[in-house]
Amino acid sequence: MSGIDQIVVVGAGASGVAAAYAAATSGAPVILLDEQDAPGGWLRSSVSMIEDAPEMLDGKRGFEAASYATVLLGSSSVDYRPGTVAWGLFENGSLGVVGPEGAYQLRPSRTILATGSTEIVWPFAGWTLPGIMTARAARAFMHLHFVLPGRRVAVIGQGNDADQMAVDLEMAGADEVHRFASPDGLVAEGEASVTSIVKDGDRTHVDAVILALGSLPDPELARHALTELRYSESDGCHVPIRNAHMMTSVDGVFVVGDAGGMTSVAEAVAQGFVAGYAVTRSERLAEAIGTLTDISRETAVHESVGTASDIPDDVHVDREEQVTARMIRDAIETGSVSVNDVKRKTRAGMGVSQGRDTEYVIARMISEQTGISLDQLVPMTARPPARLVSLAALAQLATAVD
C-alpha cells in the first residue's frame, strides 16, 4: 500500500540524506532507498577533508560525514532502506525496487532522485585485464575493506581525482605510484592480470592500474521518466533541466546533487534541502532556495580524458558486449550518427551496465569522426533495469502486482 502523500528519495549520499531529512520534518512518510549498506554515497570511502563543505560538515573527512548521515537518519522518521536498488522509474511514476525483503513496486506521489555520479572510463590497449580498476573500486578496497589494490600502482588521470588517488595510495602503504596523465597511447600487458604498462616504449612493472578520470552525473532514473535534458559543458554530458525547486520537466520528479550536474558537497546538501522542502510545501522552502550557490565540482578534465581517434582499432570499447573501436568506427562511417544508432548496429551499450560508461566514449568517437558537436548529439535512450536484477526478482514482482 502506498500512501497518497508518500515521498521516495533514491540515493543516500549527502544530497539524498538531506532531501529525506528535510521532507520528513514535515511529518510526511518518506522512504529513502540506497543500494549501499550504509549512507554517505561516495563520501563513505573518502578519507580526505571535504572541500566546500556545508557548515555542519566543516572540517570533516568524507567517511566522518557519512557517519554523521547515519546519525541524522537515526534521529529522523525517515524509513531508510539500505541494500535496496531502484532499477526503474516508469511513466506512471512507479518505481521498481529490489531489496533484502525481495522485489516490490512503490507508487510515490513525489520522487527525489539523488542518484549521484558514475565514473568516466576510457579504453586503451589491454584495459580489460584484471588488476585495472577505477578509482572508486580502489577506494572501496582500501578504505572500506583494508586491502591495497596493488604494491606498484599506475594512476591514470590528471585532475583532482587522480591527485587524490596518489595521496590515498601512499597513505595506505603502496610501494610505488606511477602517474600517467592520460590513457592515450598506453598499453597494459599481462596474462591473467596486469603486470606492466608501456608508454612510448618505456615499460613500467605494476600490479595494479587505476583509472582516475573524474565522474559524470548519473541521472539514469530521471532519463527513464523522459525528463527533458540539456547539454552541460562542464559535465561533458546531458543533464536534466530543473526549476528552482529542483523539479524536472516531469511533474513530481526531482533531481538533486551530482545526478543533476557535478557539484560541491555544500551545494548537493543545499539542493537536497530545497527538494525536501519543495515536495512537502514547507514554509522553509524560500530560505532553502536562498542557500543555493551553483558551485560546480569539476572532477574531470574532459579535454584530456582521452582522444577518441587514438583508441586502437582492436580494443573493446564496450567491455561487456566486447565491441571493438573498429566496429564502432565502421558503424559511424556507414551512417550511424547517434549513440542510439551505434548501439543498434554494434550492440555497444547493450550490456547490463546499460551503456553508462560507453556512452561518454561513443559520443566522443562520433563527434570526432563526423564533426557533429557533443551538444548536438542525441543522448542515448535509457531503459530499465538501471541495475542488475535477477529474473527471479522480476517474477516475484509480477506475482505481487497481481
Next chain:
Amino acid sequence: MSTTLRIESHPVLGSNELRTTVTITADGREIQALVGEPIAAALLASGILKIRTMPGTAAPRGIFTGVGRSIEELGTVNGESNVPLMSTPVEDGMVIEVQQGLGGWVENA
C-alpha cells in the same frame, strides 16, 4: 599464502573491524579470508585478480568499477554462477572458482 596486500594499520582509518579469519578455497588453493568482507576483497588480498572469463573470447576479467553493475564482477561461488563478488560476504569454507564464460547451471534439489 600471501597477505601482503592487507592494510594492517591505516593512518586515518586505523584497522579493520573484521577479525574472524577463516579458510576459503579460491582458484584451487586455500586462502585466509575475513568473515564478512566481500569475496572480491579476500581474493585481492591474496593476489587473486582474475575472477572470470568472458563468453566468446575467454578474456580474463577482474573487479573494474566495484559497484556491481557489470557482468565483469560476477564469479562462481560454491558451484553457483553469476554471484556478485563485490557485494557477497565471505563465509567459512566457501569455494570460489574462476567463472568460465556464462557459467554452468545448478539443478534445484
